[in-house]
Amino acid sequence: MFRPRIIPVLLLRDWILVKSIKFKDHRYIGDPINAVRIFNDLKADELIFLDIEASKNNRLISLDFIKDVGEEAQMPFGVGGGVRSIEDIRAIINAGAEKVVINTHAGQNPDFIREASETFGSTTIVVCIDVKKKIFKGEQTWILNGSLSTEFKPVEFAQLMEKNGAGELIIQSIENDGTMEGYDIDLIRSITSEVGVPVVALGGAGNEEHLVEAYRDGRANGLAAGSLFVYQSKKRGVLINYPEKNGLMFG
Amino acid sequence: MSSKVVIVDYGTGNLNSVKRSMDRMRVNSVVSSDYRDIIDSDKIILPGVGHFGRAMSNLKELNLIETLNDAVLVKQKPILGICLGMELMAKSSEEGDADGLGWFDAEIIAFNVSDKNLYKVPHMGWNKIFIKKNSHLMKNIIESSEFYFVHSYHLKVNDESDILNETNYDFTFPSAIEKGNIFGVQYHPEKSHDAGAQLLKNFLEM
Numbered sequence: 261m262f263r264p265r266i267i268p269v270l271l272l273r274d275w276i277l278v279k280s281i282k283f284k285d286h287r288y289i290g291d292p293i294n295a296v297r298i299f300n301d302l303k304a305d306e307l308i309f310l311d312i313e314a315s316k317n318n319r320l321i322s323l324d325f326i327k328d329v330g331e332e333a334q335m336p337f338g339v340g341g342g343v344r345s346i347e348d349i350r351a352i353i354n355a356g357a358e359k360v361v362i363n364t365h366a367g368q369n370p371d372f373i374r375e376a377s378e379t380f381g382s383t384t385i386v387v388c389i390d391v392k393k394k395i396f397k398g399e400q401t402w403i404l405n406g407s408l409s410t411e412f413k414p415v416e417f418a419q420l421m422e423k424n425g426a427g428e429l430i431i432q433s434i435e436n437d438g439t440m441e442g443y444d445i446d447l448i449r450s451i452t453s454e455v456g457v458p459v460v461a462l463g464g465a466g467n468e469e470h471l472v473e474a475y476r477d478g479r480a481n482g483l484a485a486g487s488l489f490v491y492q493s494k495k496r497g498v499l500i501n502y503p504e505k506n507g508l509m510f511g
Numbered sequence: 512m513s514s515k516v517v518i519v520d521y522g523t524g525n526l527n528s529v530k531r532s533m534d535r536m537r538v539n540s541v542v543s544s545d546y547r548d549i550i551d552s553d554k555i556i557l558p559g560v561g562h563f564g565r566a567m568s569n570l571k572e573l574n575l576i577e578t579l580n581d582a583v584l585v586k587q588k589p590i591l592g593i594c595l596g597m598e599l600m601a602k603s604s605e606e607g608d609a610d611g612l613g614w615f616d617a618e619i620i621a622f623n624v625s626d627k628n629l630y631k632v633p634h635m636g637w638n639k640i641f642i643k644k645n646s647h648l649m650k651n652i653i654e655s656s657e658f659y660f661v662h663s664y665h666l667k668v669n670d671e672s673d674i675l676n677e678t679n680y681d682f683t684f685p686s687a688i689e690k691g692n693i694f695g696v697q698y699h700p701e702k703s704h705d706a707g708a709q710l711l712k713n714f715l716e717m
Binding site for chain 1: 662680
C-alpha cells in the first residue's frame with residue numbers, strides 16, 4: 261500500500277516561526293532551523309516553509325534561510341513566499357529547495373505556472389490554493405495570505421493549475437486554519453475527485469484521526485498541518501512533534 | 512574515504528542536496544560539467560530531475576557522453592545514477608522520444624496507472640523497496656525500507672538479472688538496477704533519511 265505523506269507546514273515571518281488561527285492571531289513558535297533538526301530526528305516525510313508576509317511586502321522568501329534549511333534537512337522540502345518570476349524559482353532551487361510553492365502569483369497570473377513548469381518540470385511546481393467562503397458567492401480562491409479574493413472557484417482553479425502543469429496542489433481551508441477541529445473534507449474531496457495530480461490537504465488538523473479522515477474520506481495524497489506539529493495539544497503549548505507513521509491506520 | 516567524487520552537472524535539477532550529503536559524510540566531492548573532472552574522479556554520481564530528452568541533449572552539448580562512456584565502460588569507475596540520472600542509463604525513453612546512454616538493456620516508459628484517482632502521477636512520496644539481489648549497495652539496508660520517490664516515468668528492464676530493487680505503485684516496477692560498476696536508483700537517497708545516507712555510504716565504499 262502506498263501511504264500518504266505527512267507534511268509539517270511551517271509559517272515564517274522572516275526568520276521567525278509563527279502559527280495563525282484563520283490566517284490571523286499569529287503566535288510566536290520558535291526558531292525554524294531548530295525545528296528542522298527536530299523533524300530530522302522524528303523522520304518527517306517532507307517539510308514546507310511559507311513566508312506569509314513576502315508577497316504583501318513585495319519580496320522573496322529569504323534565500324539565506326533556504327540555504328540554512330538545506331544544510332540541515334534530510335528530507336525533501338518546499339518553500340513559498342513572494343515567488344513572482346522564473347528567476348525567483350531558479351534562485352530558490354539553487355538555494356537547495358526541491359519544491360517551490362506559489363499562491364499569489366498563480367492567482368494573479370495563471371499562465372505563469374505553465375512557464376514555470378515547462379522550465380523546471382512539474383514536480384518542482386506546487387500551487388497552494390487558499391479557500392474561503394465569500395458572501396453570496398460561495399467558496400472562492402484567495403491570494404495575498406488570504407486578504408484578496410479572486411474570481412476562481414476552487415475546483416475550477418485546481419483544474420486550471422493542473423492543466424498549466426502544476427505537479428501538486430495544496431488545498432488550504434482558511435476558515436479551518438489553526439482551529440485543530442479537522443480538515444474541510446468536502447473541499448478536499450471535491451478537488452481530489454477532479455484532478456490527476458497529487459493533492460495535499462491543509463487547514464484544521466488537530467489530531468491523528470483528522471489525518472486519517474483526510475486520506476480515507478478526502479482521498480488526499482499528502483496530509484499537511486501546522487498546529488498539529490508545533491503544539492502539544494489544543495491548549496497550544498509549543499512542542500514540535502510528529503506522529504509515528506506506522507501507527508496510523510491508513511488501510 | 513579519500514576517493515574523489517564528481518557530481519555531474521548537466522543543467523538539470525537540484526544538485527545541492529547530493530553535494531550536501533557528500534559534505535555531511537566528509538567526502539571530497541565536486542559539482543562539475545567539465546569532462547576533466549570526470550577523468551580525474553574515482554567515482555561518479557549522475558543526479559538529475561527533469562526532462563529526459565533535454566538532459567541527453569545537454570550531455571551532448573557539454574561533450575560529456577564520450578567521457579562518461581570511457582569512464583564507466585572502459586575505466587570501470589563506479590557510477591550511481593539518481594532518478595533522471597538513472598533513467599539516462601537506459602537505451603531510450605518515451606519522455607522526449609530520445610535515446611539514452613544505453614548501459615542497460617532497458618527502456619523508460621510513462622506511468623500507465625489503472626485508476627488515476629487512486630494512483631496519481633507523478634508517483635510522489637515514500638515507498639518501499641524490495642531487494643532482488645545481493646549487492647554492496649544494499650549493505651545494512653533493511654528489506655522494504657522506505658525511500659523518497661518523485662517520477663512520472665519508470666524502468667522497463669529486459670534483463671532481469673540487472674534488477675536490484677523493485678517497488679509497487681499500482682504495479683511492480685524496477686526501482687534500482689545494477690550491472691558491474693554501474694548502479695542506478697529511481698528514488699532519491701540524498702533525501703531519504705538514514706536508509707538513504709547508508710546507501711550513499713555503501714556506494715562510496717565501492
